[in-house]
Amino acid sequence: MPVALLSLLKLCLLALVYLFFLRVLWAVWSEVRAPASAAMPIAPGAPVNARPKDPTVRPVAASRLVFASPVERAGEAVDLFDEVTIGRAAACKLSLPADTFLSQLHARVFEQDGVTQVEDLGSTNGTWINGERITDPVTVQNGDRVQVGSTVLEVA
DSSP, X not given: OOHHHHHHHHXXXXXXXXXXXXXXXXXXXXXXXXOGGGSSOSSTTSOTTOSOOOTTSOOOOOOEEEEEESGGGTTOEEEOSSOEEEESSTTSSEEOTTOTTSOSSOEEEEEETTEEEEEEOSOSSOEXXXXXXXXXXXXXXXXXXXXXXXXXXXEO
């Protein structure tokens, strides 16, 4: 084979290696960054945590979750009688197979000591409460917004 052809093949191989490396970096970046809607404030012009938490007010258990988005499900409610698991899996009590940003078993909402708590179950894209990513179980109150994948639920 001519030397010029070998040099051209080396350059093509090097270009393919760089493209592969860039694709891997892009895939990692898209997995670890926050969903676009999590970075947006809940109400236009209001800070993410607009409702101050009063330490003297004891939260009570919420009775349901209301869909805020996606638009086609806005207003639908899910009653919280027992623990509710959220994910794409059919076994979840709140199964959302169309939300591709959800893990199979993404989060759970449960009552403990008379208050409602939300826990992330090791999901890839995380669980967000009022725009802040959670890692441990967090107590929620009426009006709090829980984001799992691209779905936003309001505690009521």
